[in-house]
Amino acid sequence: MGGAVCLDFVNTLDDRFSAEPKELLPHYVDLARFGEDTGMLTDLQVDRLMTRSMQQPDEAKRALASAIQLREAISEIFYALVRKKPVPAAALVILNQHVQDAAQHLALMPAKRHFEWQFESDPYDLFAPLRPIARDAAELLASERVEFVRTCASKTCEWLFLDESKNHRRRWCDMTKCGNRAKVKRFYVRKKKAVVS
Numbered sequence: 105m106g107g108a109v110c111l112d113f114v115n116t117l118d119d120r121f122s123a124e125p126k127e128l129l130p131h132y133v134d135l136a137r138f139g140e141d142t143g144m145l146t147d148l149q150v151d152r153l154m155t156r157s158m159q160q161p162d163e164a165k166r167a168l169a170s171a172i173q174l175r176e177a178i179s180e181i182f183y184a185l186v187r188k189k190p191v192p193a194a195a196l197v198i199l200n201q202h203v204q205d206a207a208q209h210l211a212l213m214p215a216k217r218h219f220e221w222q223f224e225s226d227p228y229d230l231f232a233p234l235r236p237i238a239r240d241a242a243e244l245l246a247s248e249r250v251e252f253v254r255t256c257a258s259k260t261c262e263w264l265f266l267d268e269s270k271n272h273r274r275r276w277c278d279m280t281k282c283g284n285r286a287k288v289k290r291f292y293v294r295k296k297k298a299v300v301s
């Protein structure tokens with residue numbers, strides 16, 4: 105939905121700036137499912153990770169904690185950029201640690217017409233879902249697309265998204281979720297005013 109996996113990942117802490125943020129990844133299985141939903145992991149990989157997480161709950165907890173640490177570092181960096189604030193150095197250190205770990209698991213593999221980067225690891229490695237996310241964040245930050253990262257204009261949402269529209273004037277994370285809500289609100293405000301006047 106956000107146009108980049110790393111931004112969708114940040115949005116898994118919903119209502120981030122409210123008094124009661126909603127954690128959408130409370131358990132390791134939620135992280136594995138995020139990997140599946142975003143196409144980073146295959147069904148087979150997810151099945152294996154689910155099995156391993158049940159066999160090794162402590163290791164699964166550590167992997168989830170590390171994923172949350174990565175998510176919050178990515179979040180701090182992108183919200184700072186969008187708000188034109190200095191990027192917190194500590195967040196960049198954390199992201200770089202994850203990016204370097206990801207790089208160690210990358211290998212060139214022959215694909216149809218050219219080679220492509222693929223992640224290689226023990227199929228039961230519970231940290232596998234973190235690596236494509238870290239790499240996605242690094243690629244976005246190092247590209248010119250980074251200037252089109254926005255926050256949703258809905259004050260109760262503020263999700264991050266990549267605005268790849270032609271004129272780069274997209275305002276909402278999702279037209280049906282936040283755009284319509286804002287429109288309906290404006291409609292009611294207008295009606296109310298009309299009644300008052």
Ligand SMILES: [Zn+2]
Binds near residue numbers: 276278
């Ligand atoms: Zn939104």
